[in-house]
Amino acid sequence: MHTSTPEFDVIVIGGSYAGLSAATQLARARKRVLVIDAGQRRNRFARHSHGFLSRDGAEAAAIAAAAREQLLQYPSVSWAEGTAAQAQAEGDGFAVTLLEGATYAGRRLVLATGMRDELPAIEGLPERWGRSVFHCPYCHGYELDAGAIGVLAVGPLSMHHALMLPDWGKVTFFLNGAFEPDQDQLAALAARGVTLERTGIARVQGEAEVVLQDGRVLPMAGLFVATRMHVASPIAAQLGCEMEEGPMGAFVRTDAMKASSVPGVFCAGDMARPAGNVAFAVADGAMAGVAAHRSLIPALLA
Known part of the structure; x- marks a missing residue:
């Protein structure tokens, strides 16, 4: 035109x-x-x-x-x-x-x-995105009723999620081979009551169940990940x-x-x-x- x-x-x-x-x-x-x-x-x-x-x-x-x-x-x-x-x-x-x-x-x-x-390549994440897998605690954290919350590490930035989310529930930080906290970060996570899980993730199933590579299944109320x-x-x-x-x-x-x-x-x-x-x-x-x-x-x- x-x-x-x-x-x-x-x-x-x-x-x-x-x-x-x-x-x-x-x-x-x-x-x-x-x-x-x-x-x-x-x-x-x-x-x-x-x-x-x-x-x-x-x-x-x-x-x-x-x-x-x-x-x-x-x-x-x-x-x-x-x-x-x-x-x-x-x-x-x-x-x-x-x-x-x-x-x-x-x-x-x-x-x-x-x-x-762009989500990390973990089986089960895309179909749960926006429903039980989130990125914003302020948008979705309250509705998890102070339940078990998983943070899926994608790199150092995931520390931000892991340190914030204890205000919304009991946090497990799934490192999944993407990140290893240093000593200062470990101390900060411990002070916030965050549980570390180093075993790799096989898939996510159900509402927000994390299936680990060793066969354990950890049910979560919701999962957070930085895209x-x-x-x-x-x-x-x-x-x-x-x-x-x-x-x-x-x-x-x-x-x-x-x-x-x-x-x-x-x-x-x-x-x-x-x-x-x-x-x-x-x-x-x-x-x-x-x-x-x-x-x-x-x-x-x-």
Whole structure:
């Protein structure tokens, strides 16, 4: 598409919590907004969402659905279901092409494409992800009722989980050959009452039963593991956004206003922070939406 005046003021790529929040701020500023969404929320595997004011314990999908319904009440908002496959600077804005073929033009972009989680190669983890295998204690720890909690080591970062989670239950730290604590770390784990298990894991079965390679079965109320995270869309890389290496993967570097290194491109949610949850994503999205709007006002750019 080649037009001198882009049809949208802002295109938001990603219609989950951060994208919906950004689009809401822009809609309330009476901007022409297009939301492009492929329907792949990062937390789609979880039954419920916790820790978000007024919606604690609500179904994760219901929160997103209600936000979308409210957003679409604003007449300046359009919605395109599909996958953004390519984006590039064009004229005084950007052109975004969907995998399905359509192309749209906007003066600004807000990227809220989320992250993809890569689990360690342990049999039984993928089908339990978001149900009895988690990454965020604040999101899921309380519901385990102070029961037995397993932490699956993937490297030194897993110490963070192992030292935090005793506030939610009795912790067993499964080292699984991925990590060996030093003397100071051993002392810290002992002070927190963490049990170490060095025998390798054969698989996870049942609700959250850890089957060890020596045949023992250790039932857990839930398991926590740090995933390797990957930005879920190639769009930020295509546009040349600078990345920052986090403890479990690279994310897009932004300033305090959620502006990326590429003028006119703002990034929000999990793709633009080293860790996240629904509350963080909504806050990020609100900031990105406000910043994108402000960037459209010439007097504020002088």
